[in-house]
């Protein structure tokens with residue numbers, strides 16, 4: 398919390414403000430916003446384009462629903478607003494007249510409506526609370542938004558993470574009484590369709606409700622399993638069974654339904670929450686042919702849970718791995734699940750930071766602090782990250798001279814903007830990422846040892862894609878997330894295994910762009926076959942280095958079950974060892 402905030406008068410919140418909005422007002426104040434603030438933070442059009450591409454759920458799941466709601470929306474001065482998980486507005490639809498007026502409030506694509514940017518508002522506050530929220534007229538923190546009535550709810554993905562927000566806005570003087578019901582129904586439909594579309598060949602679905610008549614509607618609860626492992630659920634089911642993201646890929650069906658008989662069809666089941674449900678089990682056409690035992694969704698699931706605890710405890714986390722393997726993706730995922738999610742996620746690319754700018758970039762500056770400085774001054778990345786996460790990317794490539802200055806900031810957690818007299822305390826979770834081996838760089842004198850200890854209190858290594866044990870499953874997951882089910886696009890088994898055999902030097906980034914290409918070239922309803930794969934890339938992995946053939950089992954026995962040691966003896970990584978064992982088991 399900045400020291401100055403102590404001297405600010407408490408925000409004069411309207412009498413009778415619901416207590417969750419009261420808390421939001423206090424947060425808005427602590428972000429340094431004033432009620433008459435007129436700034437309207439927005440992003441460049443390229444960033445909006447990227448965000449739209451990453452949030453294809455809006456196009457595939459929301460747009461079709463909007464055409465059904467068109468009459469309902471346009472008959473009243475109301476608009477539907479879709480934002481991503483940071484509050485960045487992606488699309489707006491509805492009554493033309495009000496769409497035009499909403500632009501005066503910057504309630505239009507490209508604008509940021511997180512609480513940090515606009516104080517208390519339905520989109521930002523729904524994200525902060527992770528639940529439905531309504532903000533009307535003077536309940537908005539910024540005076541400039543007092544003309545709005547907004548009702549918003551977060552949209553949860555089947556893996557339990559927030560994808561974004563759906564909001565209904567009208568003039569404050571003409572609010573819609575049915576806004577909350579309309580938004581809740583729409584979100585429920587989106588989450589239902591999304592969960593249904595996450596069903597793959599190896600997964601099966603359990604639909605359930607205590608009222609038999611609800612089965613088959615968007616109000617039913619949905620649980621997705623692979624074998625007996627729970628992989629996902631719609632939000633209604635998550636709430637009913639108190640599920641969190643951490644349960645997916647880990648929880649066994651027996652924990653929810655002791656002694657359930659997994660057979661297709663309808664039945665009545667007693668659950669561990671002491672309730673009785675009408676259920677409908679839909680089995681995949683072809684059952685998963687791999688191990689019959691429970692497996693985590695990906696090899697990182699356990700490490701991720703540990704990392705989340707580390708981040709929540711404010712301990713510095715360092716994520717390493719090859720380029721494109723998902724270091725920043727993991728950092729963002731941890732942030733959205735952590736206790737720091739109400740603050741900002743502030744990313745700095747340390748390799749691209751010019752030496753002469755590091756201090757002004759990190760600490761900020763007052764107006765006129767130096768020649769060329771912005772006349773408005775700059776708050777600096779450290780204060781932007783206050784209460785949130787500071788993500789230092791490519792930390793291993795930071796020049797030595799800058800490392801010394803960075804260490805000082807991280808140790809003191811105090812910043813003095815250039816040209817200012819006052820000092821601000823800052824508190825943030827630190828996540829660093831690098832593709833470099835930092836220990837080797839320390840030995841080579843290229844990285845400060847004391848900085849290494851400061852940033853790497855806990856370490857997570859993301860293996861390169863070619864070492865992932867369940868790559869085929871991951872390919873299916875990405876294909877679904879890219880919106881394939883909405884266009885009825887499927888990948889043939891041969892394509893999936895050909896893709897899984899490729900070396901992917903660019904890791905997830907390269908795999909994603911390959912899948913996007915396949916999708917762009919396909920017609921709706923297509924099944925992608927080997928003939929559709931671009932030919933210029935080698936289909937097989939480059940030959941593996943010749944290693945002395947030692948039997949995996951005897952290496953494990955020699956290492957007394959210590960898999961890391963066994964892998965070391967074999968000259969391979971631990972995940973390669975697991976993959977080889979899995980292959981042997983399978984075949």
Ligand SMILES: Nc1ncnc2c1ncn2[C@@H]1O[C@H](COP(=O)(O)OP(=O)(O)OP(=O)(O)O)[C@@H](O)[C@H]1O
Pocket residue numbers: 718719720721722723724725726727790830832875905906909
């Ligand atoms: N587990 C995942 N599921 C879905 N998408 C992912 C996953 N991991 C990474 N991605 C996507 O892959 C791309 C590359 O990820 P990211 O930028 O996090 O990699 P990185 O390791 O930080 O790369 P670099 O070292 O080049 O900065 C991004 O588009 C990201 O959204």
